Amino acid sequence: MSRNNFVCSKKIKMLAFIVTVFVVGSYVYGHAFKGDIVPGNRADMQQQQSPLVHPASQESSRTHNKFVPSDFGAQQCEKKMKDLEERLSNIEQERKTYPETKYLTYKDKKRILVTGGAGFVGSHLVDALMMRGHEVTVVDNFFTGRKRNIVHWIGHENFELLHHDIVNPLYIEVDEIYHLASPASPPHYMFNPVKTLKTNTLGTINILGLAKRVRARVLFASTSEVYGDPEEHPQSEDYWGHVNPIGPRACYDEGKRVAETLCYSYMKQDNIDVRVARIFNTYGPRMHMNDGRVVSNFILQSLQNEALTIYGSGEQTRSFQYVSDLVDGLMALMRSNYTLPVNLGNPEEHTINEFAHIIKKIIGQCSITNHSAVWSGYVVPMLDGLNWTIAYFRDELQHAKRKENFHVWEPRSASNYKMHGQQNQQWLPHL
Ligand SMILES: NC(=O)c1ccc[n+]([C@@H]2O[C@H](COP(=O)([O-])OP(=O)(O)OC[C@H]3O[C@@H](n4cnc5c(N)ncnc54)[C@H](O)[C@@H]3O)[C@@H](O)[C@H]2O)c1
Secondary structure, eight states: OOHHHHHHHHHHHHHHHHHHHHHHHHHIIIIISTTTTOOSOHHHHHHSOOTTSOGGGHHHHHHHOTTOOOHHHHHHHHHHHHHHHHHHHHHHHTOOOOOOOOOOOTTTOOEEEEETTTSHHHHHHHHHHHHTTOEEEEEEOOSSOOGGGTGGGTTOTTEEEEEOOTTSOOOOOOSEEEEOOSOOSHHHHHHSHHHHHHHHHHHHHHHHHHHHHHTOEEEEEEEGGGGBSOSSSSOOTTOOOBOOTTSTTHHHHHHHHHHHHHHHHHHHHHOOOEEEEEEOOEEOTTOOTTOOSHHHHHHHHHHTTOOOOOOTTSOOEEEOEEHHHHHHHHHHHHHSOOOSOEEESOSOEEEHHHHHHHHHHHHHHTOOOOGGGTOOSSSOOHHHHHHHHHHHHHHHHHHHHHHHHHOOOOOOOGGGGOOTTSTTOOSOOOO
């Protein structure tokens, strides 16, 4: 075969191949996929029957053959597209907004760790620090804390949440540490006494170790329980206490005492900057429903028309501070140069009987004070604090009842409970 003939036959073969591809392609394109993906007049397309489908078996084929030409698939697609568009616009509308926080420059902004920041006191402290423009990291194992308490900050550029148990070491970079992680109410700390001890001893060693590594100032949330069953009233900070080391509360009382000792040992040995707050009874919204202490017990019993349980004669006295006062006290202590332990509590003492009457009276009158103008300096008046706390517990009870009746899970954010400066704010006097 000459060279010319060879080239010619090669060209013919190529041409035949292209024609074959073209014919097969148009056949498949024109018939097999027609109606599913080719845009055009759907009525025309419906008139042309695909040769792949026998007319007699058309109905059944519609459901079984994915190449079946029909407007069924197109309708499904359109419906799905509409659903997706709707969901997208819903998500866009629900875009999270945050309370307006103060702007701090790099120089003034601190990186602050709050251990136990999802708990009752911790979450209020987090609110206050965030509002002041700091960067806040919460570390919590959610034993008694709830995401609901801090959910209104999740996603904020200054906020971070770490699910972590402080019994294990933690390696982050911070300037200040508020060390609050520990169950605080008797039913919670007695639930697992060994764990309570580990949290207050091993946990505190880990936090002080972190402070030593990054040279951070640490504020330890101690308790008036370090005085045990005190023999003097009121207790001043230089009273050493009267504690039973093997009693049912020892896991908490002794745990806190060791933690204080650890703080001052790290201070002496490693020059760690420590502050110790001995906190007295505190109350307010976000208290646990099973807190089990007198404020929550009385309020819940009253709201449910039950008799209030008073142990003993009721003539024993207690003082109760509203949570925002405690938060102010903790931040003031952190800023101060005072390194010895400080008692933080409301100096106003009430007998348990008096207290029961106050709560009965408020709930009997169903009075919810409009607090917008009540903030009066350092101490929140008891009636105001109680009104806000009662509003919170009433809401919690209704929520629990709704859940019981309808067996539905309703996500609720703490921001429903009114952040400072937002509408419907019933129970936060200030931040
Ligand atoms: N509320 C009061 O009246 C009161 C009184 C005295 C002292 N205190 C102290 O203040 C601090 C806060 O008390 P609260 O009333 O907010 O209690 P809370 O139980 O509401 O908060 C404690 C938080 O610490 C977390 N936590 C517990 N163990 C942890 C662990 N091993 N690792 C990480 N997180 C852990 C819990 O999940 C919770 O979020 C506690 O240290 C408590 O001892 C509180």
